[in-house]
Amino acid sequence: MNNQKTNIMTHFKSTLSIEKATVLTFLLFTLIANFSFSQEQTSNANIGVFLFEEEVIDYGTIQQNDDGLRTFKFTNRGTAPIVISNVKTTCGCTVPYYSKAAILPGESSMINIKYATNRIGKFSKSITIISNASEPQKRLRIKGNVISKNTVAVK
DSSP states (O other): OHHHHHHHHHHHHHHHHHHHHHHHHHHHHHHHHHHHHHHHHHHHHSOOOEEESOSEEEEEEEETTSOOEEEEEEEEOSSSOBOEEEEEESSTTEEEEEOOSOBOTTOEEEEEEEEOTTSOEEEEEEEEEEESSSSSEEEEEEEEEEEOTTSOOOO
8 A cells, every 4th residue: 555655656746747847848938939039029120121212223225335324222211220241243244333331220322333335135134232231132133135336226
């Protein structure tokens, strides 16, 4: 009888320990999840956000050696300054010009792109902006068709 009591008590203690461990694990997981979520909300709440007037600039049909300069205009719609650290292009025929000064929330700025129009034919080039904004690598695009000066463009 005494041995049976000991077995029941041992079973009760181990069951109680498993239940406590399960409850503690659940509480710990909930606490960690809530903390992570609040950290994510806090970090996203104070960040710059690009809002471009257009993300693709279509040159249309232009003549060889015409002016290849175009401008991407944007506004910082976030709550923190945006700093552009680099602008990469897919080839040397596309050259970016941009300010390295911080763009404060609510301010607007621009990125100028000069495409070398000396090559005849259709083109499509990517521009990647590297910054501290909510989208750390923002991709833009230019496209168009360069024709010979001797060719008449059909509209």
